[in-house]
Amino acid sequence: MVETPKALAAERLTQMCAILRTSHVARVEELSERLEVSPATVRRDLSELEERGLVRRVHGGAVSIESRLDEPLFDDKTSLAASEKRGIAGMAATMINAADTIYLDGGSTVLELASLLKERTDITVVTNSLRAGIELSGIGPHLIMTGGTLRRRSQTVVGGLSQSVLGEIHVDKAFMGTIGIALNEGLTTTNTDEAFTKKLAMSRASQVVLLADSSKIGVVSFAHAGDIGDIDTLITDANAPAEFVSKLEEEGIDVVRAM
Numbered sequence: 001m002v003e004t005p006k007a008l009a010a011e012r013l014t015q016m017c018a019i020l021r022t023s024h025v026a027r028v029e030e031l032s033e034r035l036e037v038s039p040a041t042v043r044r045d046l047s048e049l050e051e052r053g054l055v056r057r058v059h060g061g062a063v064s065i066e067s068r069l070d071e072p073l074f075d076d077k078t079s080l081a082a083s084e085k086r087g088i089a090g091m092a093a094t095m096i097n098a099a100d101t102i103y104l105d106g107g108s109t110v111l112e113l114a115s116l117l118k119e120r121t122d123i124t125v126v127t128n129s130l131r132a133g134i135e136l137s138g139i140g141p142h143l144i145m146t147g148g149t150l151r152r153r154s155q156t157v158v159g160g161l162s163q164s165v166l167g168e169i170h171v172d173k174a175f176m177g178t179i180g181i182a183l184n185e186g187l188t189t190t191n192t193d194e195a196f197t198k199k200l201a202m203s204r205a206s207q208v209v210l211l212a213d214s215s216k217i218g219v220v221s222f223a224h225a226g227d228i229g230d231i232d233t234l235i236t237d238a239n240a241p242a243e244f245v246s247k248l249e250e251e252g253i254d255v256v257r258a259m
Contacts, residue, residue, distance in 0.1 A: 012037065013045055020055055020064035024179075025215045027061035058218045059241045084213040084237040087258035089113040091235050092175055092211055098122040100172045103201050104132045106156035106194070107177025109211040117141055126171055128162060128197055130155045144169075151194060159193035166200045174205035176231070178212050180219030183247055186228050188221035195223035199230075207232045214239040228253070 012035055019034065020026055031042045046062045049055040055062040089112035096102060096117070104110050104127040114132040117125065118140045125141040127133055128148060136143050146165040148157030176198060179189045187210070189195050202208045210231045217240060233254040236245075245255045 009045075013049060016042075016045055016049065017054055017064070020062060025058070025061060025063045025219065027215065030061070056218075059214055060239050061215055063215075063219050084239075084258070085109040085112050085211075087237060088211050088213060088235045089116060091256055091258040092209060093117065095173065095209065095233075096120070096123060097172075100124075101126065101170075103127065103171045103174040103176075103205060104129055105174070105176040105198065105201065106132075106154045107211070109213065110175055110177045111135065113175055113211065126165075126169060128156045128158060128201070130157070146197075148197065149193065151191060154191070154194060156194065156197070158191070158197040160196065162197045163200060166197070166204055169204060171205045173207045173209055174201050175209050175211055176202065176226075178210060178216055178225065179221040180216050181210065181212055181228075181234075182218055182220050183228060183244070185220045186224060187226040187230070188219070189223050189225045190221050192223045195225040198225040202226055202230050209233045209235060211235050213237050214241070217241060217244055 015035060016031060019031065028039050028042050032039045035042070046055060046057055050057050055064055085108060088109055092113050093116040099122060101124040104114055104125055106129040110129065111131050114135040117123070118136060118138065120141050121139070123141045124144065125136055126144045126146065128146040133143065133145050146157060146162045148162035149159040151158050178187045181187055189198065208231045212234065214237050228248065228251060231253060233256060234248060235256045235258060238257050238259055240257060248255050
């Protein structure tokens, strides 16, 4: 791979910051391809940016820390860790039994799961995700849409109005997404109304399954959306840090790594 000349190093760092500002999180391989430099160069650049306090390194990549309120648009998120999300969704689909009633949260990984359920006529799906609702609007599961206020960035309906539906139901399994998951801070997202609806949905489920690729691990966003103890199962990818996985298992949480 041809390296960018040293004279352009400052420009490369600026571009890297811009990518992370837009997507919030990026993998080393993605940055390497977009900037046309080697993974080793990306890692050195990320170390320099971390020393400057502009990014935070996570396993396999980095996240922007310029603002915990930043969140990529829904369509931008679908391209991040796409293969990992497909594997996670496939593993989640195996957990859904005939006659189950499930909740599908917002997020691109949960949308991958929804796409696998289009022909499941033997289940009931409750969701606050516009995209998941559209995906399942044909012949398929019995579909219940929650009420709420539209949050365009995440393509979900959220907030206090969602309680009128979620407060009256119970589901067997809730499949949740998240902006970040950390041992002390728990589940976090960028919007307080969305956090409210996430907490409410989890409280109405017998089993809570979090779908989160490894780039979400260690990320802390603005609004608290649940504690580590609120989840029963984490489905992640093979790059999830072993220490983090061990800590969750010590707390009695099942961790499944999709290959």
